[in-house]
Amino acid sequence: MSDIRAIEVPKWGLSMEEGTLTDWLIEEGDSFAAQQEVCEIETSKISNVMQAPFAGVLRRKVAQPGQTIPVGGVLGIVADASVSDAEIDAYLAQRGVAEPAPVSESVPAETTAQPLVKLAASAPAPAPQPSVKTPGAWQVPQALLGASDEALFATPHALKLAAQLNINLSRVPGSGREGRISVADIEAAVRAEGGQVASRAAAQKANQAAPSRLDDSQVLATPVARRLAQQWGINLHDCRVTGTRGRVCKADVLQARGVDAVPQAQAAPTVDSREAFETLPMNGMRKAIAARLQASKRDAPHFRLHADFDLERLLALRAEINASVPGVKISVNDLLIKACAQALVKVPDVNVQYDDERQEVRRYRDADISIAVALPGGLITPIIRQANRKSLAEVSGEMLSLATRAKAGTLKPEEFQGGTFSISNLGMLGVRQFDAIINPPQGAILAIGAGEKRVVAHEGQPAVRTQMSVSLSCDHRVIDGALGATFLKELKRLVENPTLMLV
Structure with a gap:
């Protein structure tokens, strides 16, 4: 097993004991160089991008977005194509790592964030404000438009979406760890102000009604995305492009197929219906x-x-x-x-x-x-x-x-x-x-x-x-x-x- 190496949770400081994987920046099958950014990790103090300590090929993602792993724990497995899946399984067993839950029916964990449940008496619905139509069936209310004048704690996908829609993230409440803003928070804020978000179901129906017949062999895509697209008969021209370096990634293929299942991420607030309070888990x-x-x-x-x-x-x-x-x-x-x-x-x-x-x-x-x-x-x-x-x-x-x-x-x-x-x-x-x-x-x-x-x-x-x-x-x-x-x-x-x- 000398040809198998692990990407492990780094120790960023003496007090760090664990880290939460928030996003992978490469896909299974991708080659990467030493010091290349491979994933994002949150600790009790910071959210930072992890750089690869060595070069290689990511053969398997062991940890999934939203999962908290102790320092030194395995995030992913790096090995050449000559190494079999059985050898990787044996290596993980030797490390004492349980087989990860299947994620082929998942989308990035950043879409799982849900707004906090409010127990106060329901306030009257706000009057709809003028909205601006944007590409992809979004209608963003004027109250949310504008550029933010300060650095905000948001996921990369949320930052990209806000830039595309000209949304001021300082007006969007975050529900993630330490108030991090996700795509789901942007969607919730748009709806709360009387706007409209793009319908995934409608996009899926449109794609099904008129699928592309163009040759997609030259479309930039990750190996996993291309394999899933071929398996499900999806043309890569019909997929959005949100992966690194302008490539179609697995989440893009899943969205084109209409998969809405998401992995369980951090614990959401729970509410006791008999009491007028909400129970919030303590973050790291x-x-x-x-x-x-x-x-x-x-x-x-x-x-x-x-x-x-x-x-x-x-x-x-x-x-x-x-x-x-x-x-x-x-x-x-x-x-x-x-x-x-x-x-x-x-x-x-x-x-x-x-x-x-x-x-x-x-x-x-x-x-x-x-x-x-x-x-x-x-x-x-x-x-x-x-x-x-x-x-x-x-x-x-x-x-x-x-x-x-x-x-x-x-x-x-x-x-x-x-x-x-x-x-x-x-x-x-x-x-x-x-x-x-x-x-x-x-x-x-x-x-x-x-x-x-x-x-x-x-x-x-x-x-x-x-x-x-x-x-x-x-x-x-x-x-x-x-x-x-x-x-x-x-x-x-x-x-x-x-x-x-x-x-």
Whole structure:
């Protein structure tokens, strides 16, 4: 069996334990090169494209879209044509892999997503809005038309369909993992707004009524698609083309045949008809957050220090930079990231990680700042590495890029794992003050509230000044009260004298 190799679920980061296959980008029988994109995998933190670790021919798909496999589990089998199916079966048995369920009557799992069941009293049906007819019998309401101005978490097929129909995906609620938008979500949104989606049955009937008689031997198609088309007497000219590199794929042939059966993907919300609530399964990200923060709260003895910062000078500096430097738009959060980085270098004993297993403290020379970013299914903490060495413009640009890719689910593992200190900012949501739980193995996290006008004593007189409340949570195993207070004192000095960050 030396000629048989397996495509396995990769380990993207130390905390990754499993991954969910969302889509295959190649078909059985396809040849592929090393580093070629072969499939999409979702983890508890990200959705990413897997590149082949070696070249070969995909002989068998062991995992199907929607299936969750542990790290190191078999996704597919790679072997030359000389290797028999019996040898592949023996290899899978040796690996302890059960024979996969037949999928010849299936379509991609992305079409299985169903909208959440709502239990509130039925609202009156919305009045139909003007719609725009598009190719393929679609009628898209005006309310959904337009280009999205931000990166959105959607399946590749949903992105392609939205581009074809000029649909703004920010107006389409997603029902997939972490709010991912699927083709089914687009169809549901169009119907909800009084529009019309293409009828698969009508398309099938039309194809049956006037099947193409052209020679389809030159039509680009995957080996599986061509074999199924010949088996069922389907002309490849009558199939849509959605496969990679402009080829007809198996799903296209299945649609032309009118197969609507779909594999079971992730668990759908269930409803108890006797109670006015809905039961939602926890996704992988939510489970990971629950486990890590529960362990942090249980194992790390938290203590908290609170302080108020005057923001008047910081806001003035921000306004001056944004007005005088073309192409740069600094936020208050960017300035606070930079201030924390410099304060950590000044007070390095707070810039630490704690290894509980080895009973060791790792103190870092540079400040790698983790910033909490809210996602539909939880949160993630992308990291600005060596923030103390970066300019404000570099911090701002990197933060924007990280936040955008975090919300799109395309961060690389090294971009959100590690870090020496965390920031959680809820000020933009109007929260005045809150306490945050430490992100292990880090030793501290800063919770930032909203900047607001308050009457305070300034130079011996009452004055209205912009103030901000912060809360520093520290792990008492490695950071004592006086040390945490020293850090807050240095941070306050930088925030209230922001020009110090420029020298």
